[in-house]
Amino acid sequence: MSAGHHARDRESTSRRPLVIGLVVLAAVLAALITREAVSSDEAAACTSRPEATIVAAPGLAPALKDVAAAMTEEGRCSRITVKAQESSTVFAQLLATDEDSPTLWVPDSDVWVDQLAAEGIETEVLAAALASSPIVLAGGPSTTAPSNWFAALSSGRVVMADPQADSASAMALVAPRAERETSGVSDAEVQARLVPLAQHYGERASAQQPVAERLAAVSSTTKQMVPVSEQVWLEARRANRRVHAVVPQTGTFLQRYPLLGVSAGTDAGDSPAVAEFLDYLSRPQGALVLADHDLRDKTGAALPGGVGIGYVSELARPSAAEIRADLRMWDVLTVPSSLLAVVDASGSMDFKAGANTRMQLAMSAAGTALQAFPDNARVGLWLFSIDLGDGTDHRELVPLRRLDKSVGSDTQRDTLRSWLGKALDLTGGGTGLYDTTLAAFRSAQKDYDPDYFNAVVLLSDGANDDPGSMRQADLLKALRDEADPERPVRIIAIGISEDADMKSLEKIAEATNGGAYEARDPRDILEVISKALLAR
Template identity: 30%
Template sequence: MKGRHRPAGSSGGALKLGAAAVAVLVVLAGSWYAFNKYSKPACGNAAKLSIGASADISPALKLQAAEWAEQAKDNGNCVDIEVFDEDPADVAAALAGKADKSLTGVGQANGKTRIPDVWVADSSLWLQRIRAVNPDSVKAGAHSVALSPVVLAMPEPAATKFGWPQKNITYADLIASLAANQGTKIGITEPSRDATGLAGLLTLASVAKQAGGGNATQATQVATTALRALAAGRSSVRSDLIQKFPRGSDQQAISTSLTVAPLSEQAIIQYNGQQPPVRIAAIYAEPAAPPLDYPYVVLSADKASMADELLKSLQTQDFRDKLGAIGLRGADGAPGKGFQTPANAPGALAAAAPQLPDAGTVETLLQQWQAITLPARMLAVLDVSGSMLEPVPTAGNATRMQVTLEAARKGMALFDDSWSLGVWTFSTLLDGQKDYKQLVPIGPLVSQRAQLVQALGGITPKKNGDTGLYDTILAAYKAVQSGYESGRINSIIVMTDGENDDPAGGLKLEELIAQLKAVADPAKPIQIILIGIGDKVGEAAMRQITDAVGGGTFVAQDPSKIGDIFLQAISLRGQIAQKK
């Protein structure tokens, strides 16, 4: 059978033609790739957006922001998003500072703190605290972008003694263990600067107050015991607290290490992910503490449109999966891909907004905390002039002296044994020619608490006594100065219901200030805290004194509120600026 004749070389020509066509296609494809790549916006003038975020969530935010920016670029929009870690306490301090205010226990912002266009703090508690002092700084309606419940963290051997995992452990169980002195070592991160610590403190304090079974005195004692236990085990930052958990599995290591601390679920997931010798159990105790809910807050109005568009991408499954990889849940409480659910944890949490206590409750508790935790050496000086016998209608007609002494007793009950405290009284001619009298010298509470309680119980006003205020202040200042202790806040707290009134003469205001300045030693600062009781105090003169030498003036127009004012004054000792 004969085949068709094929011209010599025709096969080679076809191959050459095919190769040329492929080359053309490659060139064209390369040209299209180059065109597509370089025809995108050059982004020389990209719109910029800065996001300051809690370090807990910033890794997920950085990944999502980078992807969103790239998608925007593909759509012809140039955006430049910077996500940086910023301590929520520092941002909160900076926002409060814009209104010349400060948050209890936080003080001034770090000098390097930036106020971003968008702020993602770890908890809405920060927003609540800021609005209480600067209502216009943070708008309402912030959206949560993640969730991590605040749980009780326990080494698993310790948790089993409480009945875990079969028993549902409660905060009441923990309170009972502390009250019974069963060797439970509780820790907490500084609640004035850490939202996890604050959430745990709020819950523990609330449960402790209910533990008295209707007996107010017993409830106060239980709450005080709990607060003191927390204060003894506090850490400045979360990483230090976590290091207090057992580093070995032997009984000695477990018995001498931290037993329990409120921590975020994320912190426990990440800790156990490091394969420690003793794993930490996450106890989802009742009542549930306010969770970390990571509110997304737009602080720059001119960036609101771009910020809102980015927010939409933070509500996707893709972002939930990024959160899951770092131990956080989605904003609705459901976990994403890669989330390592702790034993006995709910698969999903309620999506309802966290129920936060009102700002007043938070502030009062933090003031109590500050009163307990700041190391102190203090001289309390109480007015016993005749006007302190006046009844207080808003306090059931108890006298001014009675409400003042009750405030002093309650305050002293909060102070732990590391405090040093002394008590004077003053009026006119109380001790010979002196207008003041020492009842108990300044000394450690560990050895003279009972003596101080007894002294307070025996104080009665001098019926016809006047108010030798200025001579008393100078003498008290010198007394505190003579025994000055470094490493403590050395202070005088004077509680009075009247202006300086000394028929025998004594110092004038200008003379007092001049003498205080003359004896003051900048290396040994002493705070003078003056508390006015009622509406007849010489507030202007009192402020001149404290402004001149360092301290603060507080006035309870309604004497029945003296307890709150006393607590506020004590709690602010560490924040009152020292004047040179």
């Protein structure tokens, strides 16, 4: 069955005529008799019994135990012991140079090889794959195949586990990068998509359901989809017939299980037990044992008997550096944001930018950004122009609070949305940039929260033209002198239109280890904010 279609399961087997069944039975009996004779001879011929202990991911360990048992039954000389352990646990042991770290390890993805290399831990790849399983999107009966992974992740329906611990989610995270040529999605769009996805995950991380529980709870009305391996989906479907699986039309990754030698100074690659084990897995009987556990062989060929998702088009894996970058970015972005938005309300913001004014477009973009942030984000709003406030160049419209915090009968999000409309009537005067910047920086420091990424988002369309304000040099000195490594606050400066004083904004941002970005069109503000968060 081609990728992008619903899958079948074990019920798709057919009945065979009785006569064929009798012939097969006779053949099986003959094979068993022959095997018993051969096994007895081989066992008697063993002059030694090489041993090896393999630590394997829980999804593969039962199959490998059965392979080891089958080898013993056939009279193979080697004795293989298989222990199950989560890949993330073994990875942590290896990082800590734990004395209990395994010598032979089969993680649930070859992504772990790159992760170890990034940490300076050398591994010996004894087999690129012992088994494989394609990544699918599991959901309710109405689940349909998205056109590509980018569309799936942009839909708001994909529920991710932690990609740092769950290989299926890690592969789903990097899949949009692998399909760029066919999807037509740019690298910048792929990166921008990470921002809301990671931040919404960060909001729910402490309350995340285990994948097995989430699949068990799938109902006829479930709209969400979970990235899992074909093997995990088939296991879940036996208990819950409503769980269906699809693959995006662009294809998917194969989750490969490599065999690694991971302890320095060992000669695992020369082990006779390992060689015999790999030999058995490469034979048809090895593939049958894997299939009995809903696992494909190392080639990724479809499971026999019409079981599973069928044929899949395999995506080319991104480079190790790209995968590491995406996983690191995910780690950074799951930390919630605390943003004090400080928006230029000088008279020039009433200048036309197409059919609307700069201020109208800026407030519209701010509204779109507001929708993208999760409830645990903290957002406040200031406007600034000369003498806008009571003796100051700024006016606080909404103080910094969580978006889900109650403000009267509304939430902080509702209050901000309301003020974005009212702000259109508050423009006028000159640009009081310098005094406002320092005041906002100090305010963000006062409201600093160590559990958040704390920043001032400064939007301006012009140079400072307040004759009574502090000098730029004094502002930069104050920002550097008052910076507190224990309470870091960065300034994200966004210049709106070609009139923006980008040189000044760059100096201001640099003084706080922040960043300056240019948005010639105010409608680009959302993309610029995404870039700024990605760069943190």
